[in-house]
Amino acid sequence: MSLPSINPTKTEAWKMLEKHFEEMKELQMQDVFSEDLNRAERFKIEWQSFYVDYSKNRITEKTISLLSKLAKEVKLKEAITQQFSGEKINETENRAVLHTALRDFDNMKPEVESTLQKMKLFSEKIISGSHKGFTGKAITDVVNIGIGGSHLGPEMVTEALQFYKNHLKIQFIANIDGDDVAEKLKKLNPETTLFIIVSKSFTTQETIANACFVKNWFFKNATEEDIQKHFVAVSANEHGANEFGVSKNNIFPMQNWVGGRFSLWSSVGLSICCAVGFKNFEELLKGAFEMDNHFKNEDFEKNMPVVLALLSIWYNNFFKAESEAVVAYSQYLNKLVPYLQQAVMESNGKSIDRNGKKINYQTGTIVWGNVGSNSQHAYFQLLHQGTKLIPTDFIGFSESLHGNIKNHNILMANFFAQTEALWEGTHNKKIENSFKNFEGNKPSNSILIKKLNPQTLGSLIALYEHKLFVQGIIWNIFSYDQWGVELGKTVAKENLNAIENDDISNLKNDSTKKLIKQFSFFQK
Ligand code: F6P
Numbered sequence: 001m002s003l004p005s006i007n008p009t010k011t012e013a014w015k016m017l018e019k020h021f022e023e024m025k026e027l028q029m030q031d032v033f034s035e036d037l038n039r040a041e042r043f044k045i046e047w048q049s050f051y052v053d054y055s056k057n058r059i060t061e062k063t064i065s066l067l068s069k070l071a072k073e074v075k076l077k078e079a080i081t082q083q084f085s086g087e088k089i090n091e092t093e094n095r096a097v098l099h100t101a102l103r104d105f106d107n108m109k110p111e112v113e114s115t116l117q118k119m120k121l122f123s124e125k126i127i128s129g130s131h132k133g134f135t136g137k138a139i140t141d142v143v144n145i146g147i148g149g150s151h152l153g154p155e156m157v158t159e160a161l162q163f164y165k166n167h168l169k170i171q172f173i174a175n176i177d178g179d180d181v182a183e184k185l186k187k188l189n190p191e192t193t194l195f196i197i198v199s200k201s202f203t204t205q206e207t208i209a210n211a212c213f214v215k216n217w218f219f220k221n222a223t224e225e226d227i228q229k230h231f232v233a234v235s236a237n238e239h240g241a242n243e244f245g246v247s248k249n250n251i252f253p254m255q256n257w258v259g260g261r262f263s264l265w266s267s268v269g270l271s272i273c274c275a276v277g278f279k280n281f282e283e284l285l286k287g288a289f290e291m292d293n294h295f296k297n298e299d300f301e302k303n304m305p306v307v308l309a310l311l312s313i314w315y316n317n318f319f320k321a322e323s324e325a326v327v328a329y330s331q332y333l334n335k336l337v338p339y340l341q342q343a344v345m346e347s348n349g350k351s352i353d354r355n356g357k358k359i360n361y362q363t364g365t366i367v368w369g370n371v372g373s374n375s376q377h378a379y380f381q382l383l384h385q386g387t388k389l390i391p392t393d394f395i396g397f398s399e400s401l402h403g404n405i406k407n408h409n410i411l412m413a414n415f416f417a418q419t420e421a422l423w424e425g426t427h428n429k430k431i432e433n434s435f436k437n438f439e440g441n442k443p444s445n446s447i448l449i450k451k452l453n454p455q456t457l458g459s460l461i462a463l464y465e466h467k468l469f470v471q472g473i474i475w476n477i478f479s480y481d482q483w484g485v486e487l488g489k490t491v492a493k494e495n496l497n498a499i500e501n502d503d504i505s506n507l508k509n510d511s512t513k514k515l516i517k518q519f520s521f522f523q524k
Contacts (some may be wrong), residue, residue: 002020002091002291002354003079003082003089003091004075004079005354005355005476006073006476007353007476008070008073008074008317008361008474008475009360009361011070011073012068013067013072014070015067016066017066017067017070017142017314020063021318021319021364024058024059024060024063025319027058027441028427028440028441028445029058029441030423030424030425030427030428030440030441031427031428039055040053042055042061043055043057043059043064045302045303047298047373048290048449048459049449049450049456050447050448050449051446051448051449052304052307052308052446052447052448053448054095054307054446056378056420056422056423056443056444056445056446057311057314057391057443057444057445058314058319058441059311059314063303063314064301064310067310067311067313068300068310068314070474071306071310071392071470071474072300074473075473075476076300076470076473080295080296080469082323083100083469084100084292086101086257087441089480090259090480090481091478092478092481092483093105093355093480096157096257097257097262098255099258099262099265099465100289100292101257102258102265102285103285103288103289103292103458104292105285105286105289111253111255112138113338115252115266115267115290118252118267119252119267119269119270119273119278120273120278122232122270123273123274123277123278123281124275124278126139126142126194126274127168127274127277131194132229133191133226133230134190134191134222134223134226134229134230134356135191137191138192138440139192139194140167140169140192141167141169141171141188141189141193141306142169142170142171142193142194142196142271142275143171143172143173143184143193143195143196143214144170144172144196144198144270144271145173145174145195145196145197145198145202145207145210145211145214146197146198146199146268147206147207148260148346148524149260149262149263149264149340149342149353150198150199150200150204150260150263150268151172151174151198151235152261152338152339153261153263153264153268153461154172154198154268154269154271154272155172155174155335155339156264156333156335156339156505157269157284157457157461158170158271158272158275158276159332159333159334160330160333160336160452160457161272161275161276161280161332161454161457162332163402163452164276164277164280164454165275165276165331166275167275168274168275169185170275171184171187172271173210173214176205176209176210177483178213181210181213185214190217190218190220190221190222190230191221191222194230194231194232194274195230195231196234196270196276197231197232197233197234197235197241197244197246198212198233198235198268199239199273200235200236200254200260200268201236201237201240202233202235202236202237202241202244203237203240204238205489205492205493208244211244211265215244216232218231218475224245227245227246228246231246231250231382232250232252232270233246233250234250234251234252234267234268235252235253235254236253236254236256238253240480243431243494252267252270253267254266254268255269260463260482261342261343261346261347262285262343264461265284265285266289267291269281269284270384276454281399281453281454283453283454283455283458284454284455284457284458285458285489286455286458287454287456287457287458287459287460287462288458288459288461288462289458290458290459291304291305291409291458291463291466292462292466295466303471304463305462305465305466305467305470306466306470307398308393308445308463308467309467309468309471309474310470311391311443311468312324312365312391312467312471313443313475315389315391316362317361317362319389320362321365321388321389321391322360322362322365322366322388323368323388324365324366324367324390324391324392324393325367325368325369325383325390325393326340326367326368326369326392326393326395327369327370327371327372327375327392327393327394327395328369328371328372328394328414329372329373329394329395329397329411329415330395330396330397333371333395334370334371336369336395337367337368337369339461340464341367342470343366343464343465343468344364344365344367344464345364345367346482346484347468347469347479347480348363348364348365348468348471348472348475348477349362349363349364349484350364350475350477350478350479352476352477353476353477354476354478355476359475359477361475363471363475363477365471369392372394372396372411372414372418373411373414373415374416376418379476383422383442384421384425384438385438385439387460389443390442390443391442391444391445391466392422392442392443392444392445393445393446393447394415394419394445395449395460396411396412396415396420396446396449397448397449397450397456398412398449398450398451399404399450399452401450401451401452407518415446416446418444419444421440422440422442422443422444423440423441423442423443423444424440425437425439425440425441425442426438427441443479447460447463467492494507495512495516498516499519499520502520504516504517
């Protein structure tokens with residue numbers, strides 16, 4: 001069955017929200033906390049070791065109830081059931097969307113179980129050193145070669161779980177930038193390095209070119225038969241991986257119902273397993289599984305992904321906020337934003353609805369940000385005193401992993417201070433100097449988690465996965481394709497042809513022609 005395809009702007013709830021917005025848009029909301037002593041209690045969700053406070057938003061109870069009504073009218077509940085039950089909700093690619101099946105410990109598919117088993121055995125051999133390289137030495141370095149979803153998730157998680165890491169050094173070659181590849185290879189010894197080529201399609205230009213380059217580098221010291229000890233592949237295209245030279249045994253399968261940007265839970269997570277061990281990887285999956293259950297079963301108004309998605313819709317579609325920031329008060333999460341950028345913007349950057357019609361409302365928020373407290377000394381000026389409304393998610397943890405409580409308390413005091421300062425501003429204070437005035441009324445969500453560990457990280461990632469799904473359903477778009485990345489790939493091939501053959505005559509665009517001419521001239 002197809003997903004419901006309801007234009008959200010035609011619903012009764014949307015019309016009511018438009019009216020409600022007229023009442024809300026000019027309100028300076030700072031005083032609501034003194035007027036309603038229950039506000040912080042009412043607008044919070046406690047779940048496992050998560051505490052989400054969304055009281056510092058430009059909302060009332062009516063806002064939340066109208067937004068929930070919107071979710072009901074677009075048949076969100078039905079869509080959730082369709083996704084989890086494996087219906088082909090990625091209609092434009094005729095595929096199911098089942099990254100949740102990769103962590104469904106209640107009902108694990110045999111192919112998922114066998115792949116997990118294969119990842120476990122392999123990563124254990126790499127970590128223990130029983131897997132030997134071509135000169136009999138243990139592996140010391142693991143390099144993930146892949147891009148997009150075959151890079152961002154594993155890198156973000158590996159970085160986030162650094163505290164739980166073993167002795168192996170993990171690197172990521174993603175960019176086709178040859179200088180970056182050279183810099184990374186400079187630090188590697190072919191005798192002790194394992195390369196994991198990760199590409200669902202095994203046709204991605206950057207990954208294949210980088211993998212070929214690395215293979216040639218390897219052959220400077222090793223032979224064709226040594227390849228089996230140093231190259232494994234993660235792919236849904238077994239034939240392609242095989243053609244490249246990876247033996248069947250060394251190929252970790254991927255299912256076509258796993259989208260690239262949701263694939264870190266699959267064999268794409270092999271570098272994570274090597275970095276932190278299978279047990280921790282399993283904990284990560286369990287955390288995501290717990291969040292899946294919360295998302296599936298909780299009422300909308302107490303459902304973290306749903307509430308965060310609805311708030312985002314409120315600002316995006318009614319306040320016309322164009323972007324939202326994510327600021328994690330943990331250096332470990334410094335790769336979270338690039339990961340979310342792919343997840344959110346590749347999924348929801350769409351302008352055709354599920355009926356194939358051009359959309360005349362805003363979709364796809366721009367996600368940006370960096371870690372706190374660094375960000376406070378960079379772009380927070382704009383959040384506080386700029387002209388744009390930028391709702392912000394603050395993420396932080398109660399425990400310091402290394403026990404540096406003094407620093408950690410300063411860090412988190414800043415987290416709490418920023419959400420308060422953004423909200424209160426200098427409201428009700430007499431400020432003589434207008435340059436020192438803070439309007440306040442700037443919304444934020446505070447996501448406070450007890451401790452960063454594999455399980456809570458899994459839940460956090462799944463929270464954002466489900467949030468973007470909810471938004472896609474409400475916006476009436478297909479979140480799980482990414483046709484928008486294809487055109488650029490075709491044009492790049494034409495341009496590469498022109499560069500390699502030193503012939504720009506077939507290029508269409510005069511600006512591009514001149515650029516390529518100049519590029520070649522500079523190269524000579
Ligand atoms: O170009 C975008 C994209 O298709 C992403 O969706 C995907 O994560 C990435 O390329 C890499 O694809 P693959 O794993 O097939 O190499």
